[in-house]
Amino acid sequence: MSLKYGVLGLLKGEPLHGYEVKNRFEGMLGGTWDVNIGQIYTTLQRLERDGLVRPVGSRGDRGKQLYELSPDGEKALDRWLAQPDSGPQQLHEDIYVKLLLATRIANGDLKGMLARQKRAYLQRLRDLNRLEEGARRDGRIDLARLVRGALLHTEADLKWMDELSSERFGTEGTKTE
């Protein structure tokens, strides 16, 4: 998701200025996505250029300018909401690349690498569990649901480490030609 639709979604409720958009966006995500105010202004300018938002009232200084959703912006938002996420799976972790390389390097310590990674995932599971508990305690059920998703993803990563640990590794099957 790009910031674009986040901004459109927040403006759906009421007109906001840049700082309010930033604060609400970060609040909604419970600190799991930091944006700087510059990104917000750039996004708002592009959205205005594309006719998806428009300024409300007279153009004040940048920080005070209110924006609202245009009818086109509303349509774009609805379309985006109705669309399932598709496209390639995003894998952001170094471990995927480390594994590929380690299977090619003769003394790449694959078992050790898997064991250390597994332990890191266990610690992350514990951290996520505590984050989920905290979110529930604070009445942030929305955030707790997000954390739950992360827990399940990390559990899958852990299972993958377990599967790999039970395999024999040689250099077979690593041909790139």
Add this chain to the structure above:
Amino acid sequence: MDGRTFFRTFRDGGDKNGMTELVRLTDVTKVYQGGITGALNGVSVAVEKGEFTAIMGPSGSGKSTMLNLVAGVDRPTSGSVVVGGTELGQLGETGLARFRRDHIGFVFQFFYLLPNLTALENVLIPAQLKGNPASGRARELMERLGIIDIASRYAARLSGGQQQRVAIARALINKPTLLLADEPTGALDTRSGEQVMELLSELHRDGQTILLVTHDAKLATRHAARVLSVIDGKIVDDARLESPELAASDVIRVRGEEASR
């Protein structure tokens, strides 16, 4: 350490808040009759009093075997098992039975309640074996585990989650030194499973030492600060997890595609 401190430490089995060893396995192997490879192949590990330890590993890796040896339900082929200072190998069958009755609470995946007895009667069985009239404690426990309302219902008529809570009360009736739980959530739906784990957590907060076998890494890491990984009858990792204060952004980053154009 002066003589008095030593005496007190010895008598109480250690400082309440300090670490005191409760279980020690040394070079334990187990080969079942007819078994081609060992179920346990040289396991050495110690568990402190008050610890909540999870044991994880693939099916057939030896987790239940380990619990059974600690419980004195079975004997190792070689090596030693010491629980609460007692070398279990030194005990005869009667001694071992007494050890189990006085020191071990065991909870299983499939509860093993007697279906024709009521919940309360099931809870009381271990106390009766000990000759203890414990109906006061039984009611207290059942109150605490949220099953007092079903005390007089037959075990066969209870839901899985209720049966497991009855089984936990039964395991606790003789105030065991050590609570062993082998897949206690394995036969329960997510919700009841979580409730059972919450209960175990509460008991742990009150000082209960717990050894838990589970396949659920989410539940294990939520409640246990230590995770032993067992593969092919060996402990391949012993992870002591930390509980630092963390901001959400230290643990999760939601990131989108960078806005293009």
